[in-house]
Amino acid sequence: MKKTMYEKIWDSHRVVDVEGQAPLIYVDRHLMHEVTSPQAFEGLRLSNRKVRNPHSILATMDHCVPTKNRELPIADPIARKQIEVMAENCLENGLNLYDMKSPNNGVIHVVVPEHGFVHPGMVVVCGDSHTATHGAFGALAFGIGTSEVEHVMATQTLPQQKSKTMLIQVNGKLSKYASAKDVALAIVGKIGTAGGNGHVIEYAGDAIKELSMEGRMTLCNMAIEAGARAGLVAPDEKTYSYLKGREFAPKGENWDLAMAYWQSLPSDADAVFDTIIILDAADIAPQVSWGTSPEQVIGVDGCVPAPESFENEGKRKACESALAYMGLTPNTKITDIPVDLVFIGSCTNGRIEDFRIAAEVAKGTTVAKGVTAIAVPGSYHVKKQAEDEGLDKIFIDAGWEWRDPGCSMCLAMNGDELTKGQRSASTSNRNFEGRQGKGGRTHLVSPAMAAAAAAAGHFVDIRNL
């Protein structure tokens, strides 16, 4: 029978089918951060259970860590406690932790690929919905809850129902100004935040093949914003050359064995998908979200929509409440919306390529009066690489703050946040109410669009620069 990549990975990881239960699936890699793990370790201790495969786990601290003055103790005592508990739990269980002081520290979904910890064909989990990022390598990677974190630590498996499969084919060539982020946002805009519910998405087509590994990570990262369990891109030469030589990549004879397996993974030519969506890359303009859900998004040359433009009553109501929260009026041109703060970073857009693209736009500009612009590398390795290339200078000369790595303003748990009514251009993944601070107004954009907005003080169509 012809199989999709998802079905191949699924079949090879089925440990046991139990009558009347969901099948148990084997987990190869388990990623961890400080926010969703403490209660799982507590559960293990209370039930006298042990971590089954400590070597399958890689942990970091990212959500609560400060992005400046890191040598000082964390001011928030509850965040400090969470960081301390993480260190204690990893030490007690013999887990590999890149703590705040480690040169390897950074956002989990940026750090893990840097070290080659995830390979094609793996099943990868993390107590974090953006685990979908690692689908860029052709790994089945998905977010789980804390009870499941405990379950995986104790058993190395998870009971899972099989998902449906969705093929999203992006044909043609993206314009120079449209990035993976714009593709991700355009897809969520098209199918909605529930469009992928119950599905694993495979992204294919010429425009996807052309994306760099960083771009594929950005795209898969936001599969969850379309409601999908995971996103996948078939591994190819780009994947292999990215992995080769990295710390946890296979070496010597094992490399050849791994390659043979990886090359067997792409979906068979006639494999059947439950749902197929086709987009033309040429139609994708730089995107800007205008509402409080990632599906509320439009091309930068568009206008804020009016509630009555939606036929569906639920969407009409959602538009009304989003506009009230965002302080926007219908038919305002997107390029007339001012910004107060610009954030480049996160597991969506905190990689070296993102800073290179943003620096190209920021070069020789000055951050507009009244605007704060912060660049937060996804990891210390990204930070160092950017500094080696002189990108930090470009940002600093343009009036940006150049920070230490962390999740930072993506979810504002570490003190970096918007105040009530402040409006951001943000390269992160969610524009939910209060996500970047209570009353804060988030517009999701690509790194190039963020850098252009910082200089202009409002959104700019980068195609006209």
Add this chain to the structure above:
Amino acid sequence: MDPYKKHDSIAALMNRNNVDTDQIIPKQFLKKVERSGFGAHLFHDWRFNDDGSDNAEFELNKPAFKGAHILVAGDNFGCGSSREHAPWAIADYGFNTIISTSYADIFYNNCFKNGILAIIVDSSQLDTLMAEINANEGVRFTVDLENQQVTTPAGNDFTFEIDPFRKGNLLSGLDDIGLTLKHVDKITAYEAQHKQTYPWLWA
């Protein structure tokens, strides 16, 4: 986990679509290292005014909905982050049943691991239930998981589908990990084979 028992309870109404986990439990409450006490912060940013007083406009603050164990909500409930703090907060506040047309996948899984029955109905059924609550705020529904049935005073009764594994665990209050560890020999055998087939993962 306490076994899920047949009960009748006030059904509270939240007529909004795409309620996300950032609203269910805002991020400033995710720093605790314990599982308990999140109910006090459920829907914090909607539920409370800036001065900490109750926001009278917020639906769950209506006196008629106090003490509700059933939450009737709009489409795609629980989208966004995987934080299990969301169902912890919902359960700790007192809800053990949610009725909606759809849920985000991770949130749905998390509910059942925390003793919350997430019932799926079609949109016309949901409209009917919402209308019944609107017409009679404080109305009590009866939820019978054993027979997969919900009954209401206006007679908008319905049966619902549920995965038998999830149903069994809710009814017995059984721990998932314990169930899985019954198959530990199979896991060990799989791992032995895994080491042979994918030696690079174990190098």
